[in-house]
Amino acid sequence: MPDDLKSGRIVIVGASLAGLRAAETLRDEGFIGELTMVGDERRLPYDRPPLSKQVLLGRVRAEETTLPRRREVDAKWKLGVRATGVDPIARHLLLADGEQLPYDRLLIATGTRARPWPNAEEGALDGVFTLRTTEDAAGLAERLDAGPRRVLVIGAGFTGSEIASACRERGLEVTVAERGPAPLVGALGKSFATLAAKLQLAHGVDLRCGVTVTALNGSDGRLTGAELSDGTRIEADVAVVALGAVRNTEWLAETGLAAGPRGVACDAGCRAFNMYGIVTDDVFVAGDVARFPHPLFEYQLISLEHWGNAVAQAEVAAHNMVNPGPLRRPHLAVPAFWSSQFGLNIKSVGVPTFSDQVVLAQGSLEERRFVAVYGYRGRVTAAVSVNRAKWLPYYERLIQTAAPFPPEPATVEPSTHTPVPSDVPDPKVLSHGPTVALTGHLPDLRLTLRHWGG
Amino acid sequence: MKIVVDLNRCQGYAQCAFLAPQVFELHGEEALLYTPLAPENERERVRRAAAACPVQAILVEEEAGPDAR
Secondary structure, X not given: OHHHHOOOEEEEEOOOHHHHHHHHHHHHOOOOOEEEEEEOOOOOOEOOHHHHOOOOOOOOOHHHOEOOOOOOOOOEEEEOOOEEEEEOOOOEEEEXXXXXXXXXXXXXXXXXXXXXXXXXXXXXXXXXEOOOOHHHHHHHHHHHHOOOOOEEEEOOOHHHHHHHHHHHHOOOOEEEEEOOOOOOHHHHOXXXXXXXXXXXXXXXXXXXXXXXXXXXXXXXOEEEEEEEOOOOEEEOOEEEEOOOEEEOOHHHOXXXXXXXXXXXXXXXXXXXXXXXXXXXXXXXXXXOOEEEEEHHHOXXXXXXXXXXXXXXXXXXXXXXXXXXXXHOOOOOOOOEEEEEEOOEEEEEEEOOOOOOEEEEEEEEOOOOEEEEEEEEOOEEEEEEEEOOHHHHHHHHHHHHOOOEOOOOOOOOOOOOOXXXXXXXXXXXXXXXXXXXXXXXXXXXXXXXXXXXXX | OEEEEOOOOOOOOOHHHHHOOOOEXXXXXXXXXXXXXXXXXXXXXXXXXXXXXXXXXXXXXOOOOOOOO
């Protein structure tokens, strides 16, 4: 039986970071069968983080971020074709060109796409961009090269803030509009977000928080500006819609899998659940599109739009696709991400939004070198460093061991700071979508028990 | 040659920026900016940079495979 798992037909839907790393792992683990990679973009797997950094700074061309391979994957590539469905009984993947691809095991790694501007007509104006793909980045970089008078960035999450940072570095005027109280507040909580706001202002960003963009204006099909909910108007010839991401799950609607806007639910071993909550044995999930239980976060189903999670989860999924039950592994990696903006290197481990308190554990906000540690009900759940990446592994160990919060100081100088509420807002009040979606529930915090009359 | 750096691992030791400054550069105090598609004449320097990385965060693909771009 185990030998059978090393052969047969495996299809991977989604030819980006998770799909590629899964393919490499399958071959590393001795899979000798037929491997097919399906992707709706025409390009071979490429790296997206540089698109909002090196590419917008004009240092790297958007087409030059193809991912290096760890090894040959010996796969058949079907690029530029969308998957439209799965027949789970016949075990066929259905493609937009009409082809039915048979599989013995299927890996779903379709990721996310940029959330579009809600008004399609305004979104189609020349000068309005989202930032997710090579084409998006190439188009936006070209416009920035041309020297627009003002760039409007809608949404101050990580992507929006990185775009604003690149524009300022290039000397372009930027307005950032965010419905929440400050940039990055949805990912890091309010005390950190206050710093992020100061940082943007110090770098000359025209930062407008607590407002929404109510209309994008155009003339002759070109963007001319925008109207804000506080009644003000902005003139801009480029607008970047950075409202977060949408998970690519619509194509699974008729498959009977537990797929929806929050992702495809799976077990800790990356096996997809069907809509009855029964785990499948031949459909696996990895990357941004997966929604999985994490023991460090009370087995809530979480979805992570993180580079590192795509790699780690793809490796686990691939291992489990070619190994029998007792040899399967759980996906337990501590979530981690980075962002560079306004000259700072921001790194995070754990889930900062899974917190009720935060403390400045090391360093100082004034120097912009510090580590903030987040806790939930007396245990450490996350840490964020600014220009102090070397300190993070210590806190990662505290998270893994559920160490008490506030944490023991990592240095001889004890921190004099006391914990304060982490003030994580309800994602509903923000422009930028959360990059970490805690999609389970914390009964004490998120659930209101209602008694219906009668 | 294609390069990707695992920036979760990277701790800003900057060995790469000393060994292959045309390809790896610190942007600010510790944020690494690198060129994902490095010119062939950087091959030896990039190799040394990848080998010297204290946290082994640099992945390099030297040969263009049959199905590479």
